Amino acid sequence: MYPFRSRSSPASKAGRYSVRSTLLLAVLGPLVVLLGLLGYSGLKLFEDWAQSRLEKEVELVARAVRLPLEHALERDRQGSIDQIVASVFRTNRVYGTSVYDAAGSRIAASGAEEVEQNRGRLSEIAAEGSRRGEYGEVAGRRVYSYFVPLTDAGGQIIGLLEVTRRRSDIEAEVRTLQAGAGGGLLLALGLVVGLVLYAHHAAIGRPMSRLSGSMDHVRGGDRTHRAEVEGPADLAALAETLNSMLDSIDETEAALEDQREHQRTLEERLALSEKLAAVGQLSAGVAHELGAPLSVVAGKAQRAVRLPDLSPPIHDTLTEIRGQVRRMESIVRQLLDFGRQTRLQRRLVSAEQLGRAAVASMREEMQGEEARIQMIGSPPGPALEVDPWQIEQVLTNLLRNSAQAAPDGEIRLGWGTEMGEPFFLVEDDGPGIPPQSRSRIFEPFFTTKKVGEGTGLGLAVAHGLIEQHGGRIVLDESPLGGARFRVVLPAPDGNGNSRAVSEDG
Numbered sequence: 001m002y003p004f005r006s007r008s009s010p011a012s013k014a015g016r017y018s019v020r021s022t023l024l025l026a027v028l029g030p031l032v033v034l035l036g037l038l039g040y041s042g043l044k045l046f047e048d049w050a051q052s053r054l055e056k057e058v059e060l061v062a063r064a065v066r067l068p069l070e071h072a073l074e075r076d077r078q079g080s081i082d083q084i085v086a087s088v089f090r091t092n093r094v095y096g097t098s099v100y101d102a103a104g105s106r107i108a109a110s111g112a113e114e115v116e117q118n119r120g121r122l123s124e125i126a127a128e129g130s131r132r133g134e135y136g137e138v139a140g141r142r143v144y145s146y147f148v149p150l151t152d153a154g155g156q157i158i159g160l161l162e163v164t165r166r167r168s169d170i171e172a173e174v175r176t177l178q179a180g181a182g183g184g185l186l187l188a189l190g191l192v193v194g195l196v197l198y199a200h201h202a203a204i205g206r207p208m209s210r211l212s213g214s215m216d217h218v219r220g221g222d223r224t225h226r227a228e229v230e231g232p233a234d235l236a237a238l239a240e241t242l243n244s245m246l247d248s249i250d251e252t253e254a255a256l257e258d259q260r261e262h263q264r265t266l267e268e269r270l271a272l273s274e275k276l277a278a279v280g281q282l283s284a285g286v287a288h289e290l291g292a293p294l295s296v297v298a299g300k301a302q303r304a305v306r307l308p309d310l311s312p313p314i315h316d317t318l319t320e321i322r323g324q325v326r327r328m329e330s331i332v333r334q335l336l337d338f339g340r341q342t343r344l345q346r347r348l349v350s351a352e353q354l355g356r357a358a359v360a361s362m363r364e365e366m367q368g369e370e371a372r373i374q375m376i377g378s379p380p381g382p383a384l385e386v387d388p389w390q391i392e393q394v395l396t397n398l399l400r401n402s403a404q405a406a407p408d409g410e411i412r413l414g415w416g417t418e419m420g421e422p423f424f425l426v427e428d429d430g431p432g433i434p435p436q437s438r439s440r441i442f443e444p445f446f447t448t449k450k451v452g453e454g455t456g457l458g459l460a461v462a463h464g465l466i467e468q469h470g471g472r473i474v475l476d477e478s479p480l481g482g483a484r485f486r487v488v489l490p491a492p493d494g495n496g497n498s499r500a501v502s503e504d505g
Contacts (some may be wrong), residue, residue, distance in 0.1 A: 023364065032189060032193070032346070032379060033081055033342060035192070039182070039189075041187040042181070042185075046177065048370070055133055055144060055146070058094060058144060058440045061094060061141055062146050062161055063148065065084050065088055065097075065161070066148050066150065066161060067288070069085075069099060069150055070150045070152065070158070072156055073107075074152045074153065078108070081107065082108050085099060085110045088110065088163065089384070094111065094163050094164060094165050095111055096110065096162075096164045096166045097163050098162040098164075099150075099159060099161055099162075100160040100161075101159050104289070111363065125147050125160060128149075130149070131148070132146070132147050133149065143266075146162070147161070147162055148161040148163075161313050163168070175287070194499065203231060203232055203423065204235065206231070207230050207239075208231075211235065211239055214227035214228070214239075214265050215242070223246065223247075223250065226243045226246065227242050230242070250404035267362055279416050297321070298325040312493070344386075345386050346386055346387055347385070347386075347387075348383055348492070349384055349386065349387055350380040350381050350383055351377060351380070351383075351384060351415035351422060352375075352380045352415070353375060353380075353414075354372070354386075355395065355413050355500060356375070356396060358399060359373050359399070359413065361392065362400065362403070367453055372398060372411055373411045373412070374410065374413070375414070376412050376425075377416060380415070381415040381416070383414070385468070385490075387470055390468075391489075393461070394461075394466060395487075397459065397461060398459075398485050398487070399413065400458060401459060402426055402427070402428035402482070402483070403428075405428055405430035405431065405432075405483065406430035406482060408430040409428055409430055409480075410429045410480060412425065412426070412428070413426055414478070417491075420491055421489070421490070421491055422489050422491055423483070423486055423489065425486055425487075426485045426486035427478035427480055427485070428482040428483060429481045429482075430482035430483065430484045432477065432478075432481065432482045432483045433483050441459050441475065442463040442473070444458060449488040460485075469489060470489075471487065471488050471489040471490060471492070473485055473486070473487050473488075474486040
């Protein structure tokens with residue numbers, strides 16, 4: 001496992017913004033400023049409109065009473081004039097109402113009656129004959145005054161109507177309207193910001209948070225965790241990419257682990273091969289040096305045992321010497337077989353032929369009990385392109401090993417083809433091989449037998465011969481309860497040649 005390491009330092013993180021902060025700064029900020037400017041401009045326009053509307057109200061009041069006033073003024077009905085002026089003031093929409101004659105003298109007033117306007121200016125306004133509105137001061141108060149000329153039936157100006165309204169009243173109503181409009185604008189801005197933030201949280205923030213949580217899981221060592229594919233297409237694609245990356249990492253690590261395991265196996269096999277080669281050279285040299293002295297001892301013991309008049313104890317001793325010499329000669333032959341690297345003499349032969357030859361070679365060793373070996377393969381078995389003598393020796397060593405492990409038990413020799421590869425099976429119902437010894441059974445001189453019952457070379461010789469053929473020996477547990485050796489050999493190609501490359505080319 002390779003832990004994830006963060007490549008970003010705290011300093012680099014400090015200079016970065018989150019998606020939410022970027023959204024607030026880059027989108028909402030300009031949007032709020034823009035809406036603020038538009039709102040301010042709108043409020044100014046609204047203020048002008050509201051002020052114009054309030055001024056229009058004063059104008060409408062003046063227009064509404066103009067005709068009755070003209071009629072009363074033309075007939076010099078002072079009571080009617082006073083009544084009309086008082087009724088205007090009672091509407092609570094104006095600050096004061098005044099009626100002037102053509103010379104600018106006030107003849108009726110309500111509200112701000114104590115205020116006297118400049119008579120000359122009033123006469124000028126009346127003489128102009130046009131309606132007009134203006135801001136000014138009355139009794140120290142800023143007011144808005146609207147002037148309407150009053151005419152008789154012939155169109156002659158006979159007076160002037162002035163309707164005033166305090167500017168503070170207008171401004172107060174404008175501010176009230178502004179406050180309402182401003183509150184509505186702020187509410188709208190708040191709703192826009194809230195909707196944008198909620199949309200960000202639902203569409204981006206929550207999937208991003210879960211994606212970040214998934215990355216934290218992986219960084220914490222949970223390599224089986226996978227991100228949920230949700231949210232907008234970009235974030236969903238990012239989650240899928242993260243999951244694909246994690247899958248690829250798992251696959252790569254699995255492949256690397258397989259490669260490392262294969263490399264360890266090759267290194268172990270190489271080390272074993274080097275060890276076997278060194279031991280083989282030593283064994284061949286020792287066997288060669290022991291061969292001649294053992295031959296001399298065997299010959300002298302044989303001649304001595306033929307001498308006449310030997311006492312029984314001496315005769316038995318010489319016979320025992322000969323037996324031990326034969327045993328030593330057998331060990332020497334195994335040493336020579338182990339250390340010898342001969343060219344393979346391949347020829348086409350059936351598996352049945354090799355199996356029967358191996359069983360026959362065991363006849364003398366088992367003293368006629370070869371019937372205990374059951375051949376379970378179907379004749380003639382797969383065709384093999386091998387060195388018959390060496391494969392027979394392999395099978396003989398394996399059968400001998402089984403016979404020593406199960407002296408009174410059952411032994412099976414079989415053959416067949418699996419996945420296009422021919423194989424032999426040798427199994428028994430003995431005690432089997434302990435698990436702690438299985439990794440060393442093909443090492444030279446390693447044996448699980450008691451001292452004096454085995455040299456530890458039989459399986460090593462068999463292993464070397466099968467590898468020389470390009471095959472392999474696999475140890476397994478037998479259904480009989482003992483050990484099972486599976487000898488797998490390369491299948492011959494269509495031309496009758498072995499597919500594996502051997503040392504003889």
